Structures are given as structure tokens and as C-alpha cells.
Amino acid sequence: MKKFTIFAVVIGLQLIWPIAPLHAAPTPDMFAYGMQIETASGNAFYELELPLEVYQAVTSKDLNDLRIFNAEGLIVPHEVYRPDNRIYQKDTVQAELPFFPITTPVNSSGDEVTIHIEKDEQGTIVDVKTGNGQPLADQKITSYLLDASRLQGKSISSLELLWSDQPIEFMGNIYVESSTDLTNWRKITTGTIARLSYGNYRLDRTTIPLPQAGKYLRLSWPKGQDTLTLTKVVARANMAYTVNQPDYHWTKAQVLPISDKPGHYKIDLGGLLPADKIKIRPKERNSMAGVILYSGLSGEKGNDEQWRGLIYNLDYQGTALYNAETNIKRTESRFWLLTVEQSETMINNPPDIEFGWQPHRLIFLAQGNGPFLLAYGSTNVPRPDFKVDPLLSKYRQGSGIIKPGLVTPGPQYVLAGPDRLLPVPPSLPWKKYILWATLLAGVLTIGAMSVTLYRQLQKSDLKSSSDDG
Incomplete structure (x- = not known):
């Protein structure tokens, strides 16, 4: 009896003793x-x-x-x-620039025009007159003179041009020249601006990046191009600043069409990149399409819409125009989905898609x-x-x-x-098995003890009966 009691105590301790999981250090x-x-x-x-x-x-x-x-x-x-994107000093100043239209007679070639420019003591242009003597109604605008002298000492990084609503649809090239004395001019860049409508989307390309600029700028355009009627010119000027910002890496994704869903494309980025910028460009020249980008393999419930907008690939006088890179919410997703929602041009090939991301650092x-x-x-x-x-x-x-x-x-x-990299197969629940085995052993032990006790009591009763007889 004593032996069974000790065994039962041991079993009970096993039932209540926690089975500690063992985790080996990674190797x-x-x-x-x-x-x-x-x-x-x-x-x-x-x-x-x-x-x-x-x-x-x-x-x-x-x-x-x-x-x-x-x-x-x-x-x-x-x-x-x-890493933090630390900006220690404001890096951009915006200023509206005074501009002056340069006109020539409507029937003139515009190659020869006399211009009288009046400046104040600080070099600011106060008046511009053309010397042809024609009434304004018989004039056409051939260029614009911009005064950036008030931004002297600051490097102008870009110009934003705003123009009248006529014509409604416009696309053209703009030549930008620079001068410090209004006499000697040098061409510094050619930019393409556009205003186009497509379904519910509107394409506005109004900014011209500048490599270097002097105190004065002159804007002109090719002969035969529609006249640009400016309403506002804004210059963005960089000041001295210090930025501690990781470089962006661009990774081209694999884009495959979904066979049973026209206009749907699976995107495989190849890894869990922390992407927060995208470039999407159709391969076909002179094509436009409205698209939606999801993080996930389908557009069904449960996938996040990351961006929707207009993508385009336009050819204008030998210059290719693409939609600019776009910011999205940072998402660590390998698989994405692109759907074409609206397109009146043929999109036969998967578009080129690049994801921009900034790598983590490890210390x-x-x-x-x-x-x-x-x-x-x-x-x-x-x-x-x-x-x-x-x-x-x-x-x-x-x-x-x-x-x-x-x-x-x-x-x-x-x-x-x-x-x-493969999923680890589920391990056997040894803890559960041991617990159930221990419980079963306890039940069997108690049962055996009960049977033994019953037999001992039976023998005791028989012995008592024989003694009484």
C-alpha cells in the first residue's frame, strides 16, 4: 500500500510540474x-x-x-x-517672378526686334518696351523676360509656369536662356510643359528644372508652336542646407499578365522591400491609362489600395514624356497587383514598374x-x-x-x-502527449490501487468470517 501511495504522489507531481520549453540559441x-x-x-x-x-x-x-x-x-x-531624414535648415524658397512679354508684329518673323529695358539702381527691371511702334492688337508674343534679380545669391532649381486656359489642351517645348547683364544670353535648358485631359484624369506638367540660372531669364518656344499666355511664374530657389538622408535604391519588379483577367498584372518585387516610391510607365509609345495599384495578389477584399492615377508615355518632337515618380505609403510587400481601369489606347504589354526604397541600417x-x-x-x-x-x-x-x-x-x-526559407512543418505536441499519458497513468494507478484495496478488503472479510465460524 505504501509503495502505491508514493507512486501516486510522483504522478501527481508530474501533473502539476510545468514542462519548460527549450529554445536553443540560433547558429x-x-x-x-x-x-x-x-x-x-x-x-x-x-x-x-x-x-x-x-x-x-x-x-x-x-x-x-x-x-x-x-x-x-x-x-x-x-x-x-x-535612418532619420534630418533637415537642419529649410531648403527651398518660393518666389513669384515678374515677367514681361516680348512682342513682334503678327506678320514678322520675330528674328529682329528692338527692346528697351529700364532698370532701377538695384538692377530690377521696371519696364520693357518693344520698339516696333505697332498697336498691341497687331502684336504676337514671341518670348518672355523674367526678372530673378531679387533672388540673387540663391540658386534657382526650377520654374513653375502657369498659363491661361486657352487652349484647353496644350503641349510644347520651352527654351530657357540665362543672362547676368541682359545683353549676353546663353541657353541653359529645354523643358516640356503640358496640360492634357483624359477621362477623369488631368495631366499637368508645369515645372521646368534648371541646372544654373543668372539674374535674368528668357523663355521662348519653337516657331509654329502655339503661343503661351503666361499668368504666373514661380521660382524655387535652394538655400544652403544639410541633409542626412539615405539614398534611394530603385528595383525593377517582375510584371506578368493574369491570363484570365485582361488588364490585370501580377507584380513580384522579389523580396520584402520597404518601398515608398513607384515609377509606372507603359511600354507603348503615345499611350495613356488610368491604373490602380494594390499590395497583394488580387483586388479582392483584404488587399490595400496603394495608389491610383494616370500613367503615360508620350512622344513630343523627339522627347519622351513619362509620368513622374509617385510617393506611396511605405509597404513591405513582395507581391502587388496592377489593374488598368481606363484606357483608350492599346496596352498590350506589361508596363515597366520600379519601386523606390531606402534600406535599413544595422549597428x-x-x-x-x-x-x-x-x-x-x-x-x-x-x-x-x-x-x-x-x-x-x-x-x-x-x-x-x-x-x-x-x-x-x-x-x-x-x-x-x-x-x-520554407515553412517549418508543425512539430509534434509532445507536451500535450506527455500530459495525457501522465493523466492516463494516474488513472490506471488509481484504478490498480482501488482493485488492490478491494481485494485486500475481501480477504479481510473472508478471514473474519472464518474466524467467527
Whole structure:
């Protein structure tokens, strides 16, 4: 009886004793790929920019499946972060520029025109007159003179032109010349401006980038082109500024048509890139289309619409015009969907699509000896939990007293291979099995004890009866 009691106590302890899960520390052979990091001696921290190959292999949007190992194969603490876009001084000034139309007689070629320009003591243009003596009704505008003297000392980066609503549809080239004395002129750029309507969309291309500009500017256009009736000119001028901003990387996506859905295209970006800019351009020349971009493989419920707008590829006098790059909400999605909602031109080929993204940076504590190993790509490692994260945050991006050494990882090589990127098959629920086995053993033990006790009681009763007899 005593032995059964002890056994029952042991079983009871097994029932209430927690079965602690065991997590082995990640090792390099738990990751698909790696890159070697060579470091110079003398630094406690090192920082690197995550390469494209890392985003193409990681399985977590939070980049939890990467580690830094030292030469002894031990994990060293690291932190992944997005660099700040720091602007220390306002970088752009906008100013409306005075402009003066230059006119010639309607029947004149415009090659010869006498211009009288009056300036004040500061060099600001106060009046412009043409010397042909013709009434204004018989004149045509052939160019515009712009006065940017008030922005002297600031570098004009672009001009924004606004013009009258007539004609409603307009596209043309603008020649931009620059001068410091109103006598000697040099051509600095040619820009294309446009105002076009397409269904519910409107294409407004009103900005001309400028490489360099003097105190005065002159705008003109090719002979035979419609006259531009300006209503406003705005100059954007850059001032001295300091920006700490990561460079954008552009990655071209694979775009495949969906066979049973015309105008629908699957997009494979190849990895979990933190994309927040896009360029979408149709391959066909002189084509326009209204499109919607989703993050996901279908336009059904559950996928996020990221952008809708007009894409175009227009040829104007040998110059190709494309829609500009567009900002979108930052999304770490590998697969996307593009649908053509409205198009009166043939879109027979998948459009070219590029995604713009800024890579994360990784800072790590150089414990142990180098070279170090950046290992990444795994579905079987836990989320990292380093106790020195506040320390790493203090010194990232050179913000602390100790400046981290900047390093560049070497080429990618295979560790355990792409099998580490496959979903891990569900493991057997050993804890549940052990619990049920323990419960069953307890029930059987109690049953055996009950049977034994019953038999002992039966024997005792028989013995008592025989003694009474």
C-alpha cells in the first residue's frame, strides 16, 4: 500500500510540474545565407546598410530572422533601424517672378526686334518696351523676360509656369536662356510643359528644372508652336542646407499578365522591400491609362489600395514624356497587383514598374574576434531580445560620443541554403502527449490501487468470517 501511495504522489507531481520549453540559441546553420563583415580594430560599434540580398531572403517584415555572429560562432547584439531624414535648415524658397512679354508684329518673323529695358539702381527691371511702334492688337508674343534679380545669391532649381486656359489642351517645348547683364544670353535648358485631359484624369506638367540660372531669364518656344499666355511664374530657389538622408535604391519588379483577367498584372518585387516610391510607365509609345495599384495578389477584399492615377508615355518632337515618380505609403510587400481601369489606347504589354526604397541600417556591438558574419533568412529562429538595445540606439547613425565604424558586407554566400526559407512543418505536441499519458497513468494507478484495496478488503472479510465460524 505504501509503495502505491508514493507512486501516486510522483504522478501527481508530474501533473502539476510545468514542462519548460527549450529554445536553443540560433547558429549559422539555421540560416539560408550569409555575408562576411571585415572590421578594423579599435571600434566598439560597427554600422552597415542592409543590402538588397537581405530583403530578398528574410521571411519577416520586421527583419527578425537575421543575426550577427563573431569568429567564435557566438551571437553579438545588434539593432536594425530606419535612418532619420534630418533637415537642419529649410531648403527651398518660393518666389513669384515678374515677367514681361516680348512682342513682334503678327506678320514678322520675330528674328529682329528692338527692346528697351529700364532698370532701377538695384538692377530690377521696371519696364520693357518693344520698339516696333505697332498697336498691341497687331502684336504676337514671341518670348518672355523674367526678372530673378531679387533672388540673387540663391540658386534657382526650377520654374513653375502657369498659363491661361486657352487652349484647353496644350503641349510644347520651352527654351530657357540665362543672362547676368541682359545683353549676353546663353541657353541653359529645354523643358516640356503640358496640360492634357483624359477621362477623369488631368495631366499637368508645369515645372521646368534648371541646372544654373543668372539674374535674368528668357523663355521662348519653337516657331509654329502655339503661343503661351503666361499668368504666373514661380521660382524655387535652394538655400544652403544639410541633409542626412539615405539614398534611394530603385528595383525593377517582375510584371506578368493574369491570363484570365485582361488588364490585370501580377507584380513580384522579389523580396520584402520597404518601398515608398513607384515609377509606372507603359511600354507603348503615345499611350495613356488610368491604373490602380494594390499590395497583394488580387483586388479582392483584404488587399490595400496603394495608389491610383494616370500613367503615360508620350512622344513630343523627339522627347519622351513619362509620368513622374509617385510617393506611396511605405509597404513591405513582395507581391502587388496592377489593374488598368481606363484606357483608350492599346496596352498590350506589361508596363515597366520600379519601386523606390531606402534600406535599413544595422549597428552591432563588436564582441569577440572578427571577421563577423551577417546571417539571414530563416523560418525557425525566435525574435531577438538583446538587453543592450538602449545602448545601441544611443550610438546609431553617429549620434553618440562614440562614432560607429562604417562597414560594407562582402558578397552573399550559402549557409544552409534556401530550405531554411520554407515553412517549418508543425512539430509534434509532445507536451500535450506527455500530459495525457501522465493523466492516463494516474488513472490506471488509481484504478490498480482501488482493485488492490478491494481485494485486500475481501480477504479481510473472508478471514473474519472464518474466524467467527
